[in-house]
Amino acid sequence: MNIQQKLSILADSAKYDAACTSSGVTRNRNGSGTGNGAGSGTGNGAGSTLASGICHSFSSDGRCISLLKILMTNICCFDCKYCVNRSSNDVERAFFTPMEIAELTMNFYRRNYIEGLFLSSAVLKNPDYTMELMVETIRMLRFDYRFAGYIHAKSIPGADPGLVRQLGELTDRMSANIELPSKESLAKLAPQKNYPSILSSMAVIQNGIQNRGQLPSPVPVRSNVSSGRSFVPAGQSTQMVIGATPENDRHIMTLAEDLYRSFHLKRIFYSAYIPVTSHPDLLPVTVPPLLREHRLYQADWLLRFYGFTARELLDDSHPDLDIRMDPKCDWALRHLDRFPVEINTVPYEVLLRIPGIGVRSAQKIVRSRREGLLDFEHLRKLGVVMKRAVFFITCKGRKSPGTVENAELLRSCLLKESDTRLVSLSTFGHSQGEMKPRQLSMFESSPENTIWLPGREDRQKCLTGEM
Amino acid sequence: MPDRRNVNPDIPAFRILDENSSFIYLYDGSFEGLLTCAARSLKFKSPPWDILPGNTWQPDFFHSPVQVAPSAETAGRFSAWLQRRMGMDALVKTYYAFISGRPGVERMLCEYLETGISAGRRIDDMLSREEVHRIEMLAMNVTREYHKHLGFIRFAMLKNRDLLYARIKPANHILPLLAPHFIDRLPGQPWIIYDEGRMLSILSDGYRWFLNDQIPDGIPILKDDEKTWQELWKAFYRNIGIAERENQKLMQSLMPKRYWKNMIELQM
Ligand code: SF4
Numbered sequence: 057m058n059i060q061q062k063l064s065i066l067a068d069s070a071k072y073d074a075a076c077t078s079s080g081v082t083r084n085r086n087g088s089g090t091g092n093g094a095g096s097g098t099g100n101g102a103g104s105t106l107a108s109g110i111c112h113s114f115s116s117d118g119r120c121i122s123l124l125k126i127l128m129t130n131i132c133c134f135d136c137k138y139c140v141n142r143s144s145n146d147v148e149r150a151f152f153t154p155m156e157i158a159e160l161t162m163n164f165y166r167r168n169y170i171e172g173l174f175l176s177s178a179v180l181k182n183p184d185y186t187m188e189l190m191v192e193t194i195r196m197l198r199f200d201y202r203f204a205g206y207i208h209a210k211s212i213p214g215a216d217p218g219l220v221r222q223l224g225e226l227t228d229r230m231s232a233n234i235e236l237p238s239k240e241s242l243a244k245l246a247p248q249k250n251y252p253s254i255l256s257s258m259a260v261i262q263n264g265i266q267n268r269g270q271l272p273s274p275v276p277v278r279s280n281v282s283s284g285r286s287f288v289p290a291g292q293s294t295q296m297v298i299g300a301t302p303e304n305d306r307h308i309m310t311l312a313e314d315l316y317r318s319f320h321l322k323r324i325f326y327s328a329y330i331p332v333t334s335h336p337d338l339l340p341v342t343v344p345p346l347l348r349e350h351r352l353y354q355a356d357w358l359l360r361f362y363g364f365t366a367r368e369l370l371d372d373s374h375p376d377l378d379i380r381m382d383p384k385c386d387w388a389l390r391h392l393d394r395f396p397v398e399i400n401t402v403p404y405e406v407l408l409r410i411p412g413i414g415v416r417s418a419q420k421i422v423r424s425r426r427e428g429l430l431d432f433e434h435l436r437k438l439g440v441v442m443k444r445a446v447f448f449i450t451c452k453g454r455k456s457p458g459t460v461e462n463a464e465l466l467r468s469c470l471l472k473e474s475d476t477r478l479v480s481l482s483t484f485g486h487s488q489g490e491m492k493p494r495q496l497s498m499f500e501s502s503p504e505n506t507i508w509l510p511g512r513e514d515r516q517k518c519l520t521g522e523m
Numbered sequence: 524m525p526d527r528r529n530v531n532p533d534i535p536a537f538r539i540l541d542e543n544s545s546f547i548y549l550y551d552g553s554f555e556g557l558l559t560c561a562a563r564s565l566k567f568k569s570p571p572w573d574i575l576p577g578n579t580w581q582p583d584f585f586h587s588p589v590q591v592a593p594s595a596e597t598a599g600r601f602s603a604w605l606q607r608r609m610g611m612d613a614l615v616k617t618y619y620a621f622i623s624g625r626p627g628v629e630r631m632l633c634e635y636l637e638t639g640i641s642a643g644r645r646i647d648d649m650l651s652r653e654e655v656h657r658i659e660m661l662a663m664n665v666t667r668e669y670h671k672h673l674g675f676i677r678f679a680m681l682k683n684r685d686l687l688y689a690r691i692k693p694a695n696h697i698l699p700l701l702a703p704h705f706i707d708r709l710p711g712q713p714w715i716i717y718d719e720g721r722m723l724s725i726l727s728d729g730y731r732w733f734l735n736d737q738i739p740d741g742i743p744i745l746k747d748d749e750k751t752w753q754e755l756w757k758a759f760y761r762n763i764g765i766a767e768r769e770n771q772k773l774m775q776s777l778m779p780k781r782y783w784k785n786m787i788e789l790q791m
Binding site: 059060063064067068070071072110111112113114115116117118119120121122124125126160163164166167168169171205328330343344346420423424426427428430434437438 | 645647648649650651652656670671673674675676677678679680687689705708709712752754755756758759760761762763764765766767768769770771772773774777778786788
């Protein structure tokens with residue numbers, strides 16, 4: 057098999073990982089592990105990583121391509137029922153040697169096709185063996201090829217914590233995929249994987265991040281490239297498949313909230329289940345629930361950047377996101393008693409809760425209103441989506457003429473405004489059956505009230521932009 | 524339109540242009556040149572009617588032209604002063620808006636600077652004012668195009684000294700913005716980026732760079748294995764898209780067709 061065939065197979069198998077994988081870290085010039093190949097004397101190590109992710113291309117499905125996203129191999133001894141590469145499935149198998157991966161990465165990087173590598177793998181022989189090969193590959197790239205660009209590696213479930221640490225020493229980002237939204241679903245569909253071991257990998261990574269620089273590095277000869285390289289400087293992320301199993305949105309968002317809080321994840325990726333295989337334990341999905349995925353990303357944003365909690369967005373009487381409109385509009389319609397609010401006086405936190413006002417426009421409003429009272433016309437200039445916002449605001453004490461007060465009428469106005477193009481996407485696999493949201497016992501929570509700002513990386517997955 | 528002269532009543536209004544003036548400044552089209560004109564107008568308190576690039580100026584009966592030669596020293600001092608006065612962000616926006624090359628950008632910039640000089644750092648917050656908003660928009664447009672190019676540029680390796688070569692056709696003059704990024708990215712690697720529209724190229728030895736307006740002669744000859752890497756990249760691109768999620772419209776809105784010509788994965 058030649059390298060082109062291998063690449064076709066192993067890129068094809070990797071594509072279902074939703075992580076859009078832009079770099080979220082700056083480390084060039086004076087940072088550690090620099091593009092100047094610290095210690096290499098001639099200073100010709102390749103690589104810089106820009107703070108905001110760079111998209112080098114967009115795939116036919118509109119996703120950002122910034123990394124060479126491949127599996128090291130798709131030869132797998134596990135049998136996860138939702139996966140094309142499961143051992144019981146008859147597909148063509150391939151395997152990359154460390155050197156082949158290093159050559160591909162370097163040559164693609166140099167030509168500006170990619171920003172770096174996203175290496176994942178099926179389980180070859182056993183988790184430790186696979187992880188050792190991955191470590192070997194990335195070590196070769198870092199030390200022999202002096203590659204200082206971005207590397208995201210997936211931790212193999214069930215691998216030894218020592219190997220997880222080693223990989224973390226060499227990469228910019230790691231992810232341990234939670235795979236499915238509940239322990240029960242995972243046990244059913246991926247019998248060789250289990251929640252505790254995935255969560256413990258996450259904890260190992262989280263631990264490494266917290267103790268950056270305090271522990272002696274297990275990786276020898278590292279002064280060669282990147283003395284003082286930080287432990288996964290771009291943080292960790294995870295992914296779960298949605299729509300293959302019966303968990304409702306409330307369960308998923310509560311889990312997401314716990315994960316963000318416990319492991320300080322940079323991102324959670326939600327991946328609408330794409331039926332690559334059928335099985336009695338899988339929900340009979342024929343079309344990927346893309347719109348539901350989209351709403352989950354929007355709700356995820358509301359948690360991270362808009363100061364919402366999962367409990368506010370979803371509760372017993374309202375266990376699923378309304379797929380017809382964005383979750384903020386939906387929330388606002390259920391809390392009409394809090395509106396309208398006066399644009400010129402309400403605090404930032406309240407601005408963020410107004411439909412049609414995003415993080416950026418909220419910031420602009422706060423800044424501009426110091427220079428004089430704002431009017432509807434000004435808001436439009438600041439990027440507020442007036443079609444939505446007008447119903448919920450006053451400017452200098454006045455409502456915009458022609459707004460509706462009646463709740464039902466308002467809902468239908470907003471529904472009409474909500475993107476009808478999106479509604480045409482089918483949405484199967486919505487909640488069927490009840491599952492109680494529960495705390496995962498090993499999460500210790502650390503309350504965080506900071507409101508974070510979305511970076512370019514975040515924007516790439518939330519393509520409709522401001523809510 | 525709001526009165527843009529008295530932004531800050533405590534500070535006398537600064538005027539770079541004056542509607543009643545009987546002359547105009549002609550400059551060489553460089554940013555330095557424009558700053559020199561603006562600095563001079565402020566210094567001598569005799570504002571021209573407008574500042575225009577010498578090569579596009581059409582004589583009229585009402586304004587007599589005054590040629591202003593660019594002065595690196597004046598421009599340098601003036602920009603340092605501007606930076607102290609209105610902050611780095613506003614100065615960067617000034618430069619970005621300038622390289623948009625929009626006709627009439629000189630007038631827009633002068634109005635922006637007039638406000639900036641009296642308002643100081645607050646100018647970044649004055650988005651509801653027309654002259655500020657206009658420049659913010661132009662600068663944002665340039666930033667976007669620049670950022671897109673960081674990803675969309677495709678180098679090919681040439682036979683000659685493993686030189687990397689890329690062609691682009693940006694709407695704005697972004698070449699000078701691109702250079703530092705690629706030097707950081709590939710230290711020690713020589714490369715050329717050629718702007719087809721402006722017929723300008725930027726050359727780097729991997730450490731320093733300069734702009735070059737010589738039209739390169741001859742067709743660049745690719746290195747022997749270059750085609751192999753291009754084919755591998757195309758294979759990767761074909762396989763990474765998910766058919767069930769196919770969304771050409773979205774893809775094209777993120778990567779407009781005007782860029783495709785120089786991106787090998789989009790050549791069938
Ligand atoms: S471990 Fe499971 S999900 Fe991963 S490749 Fe193997 S079968 Fe697929």
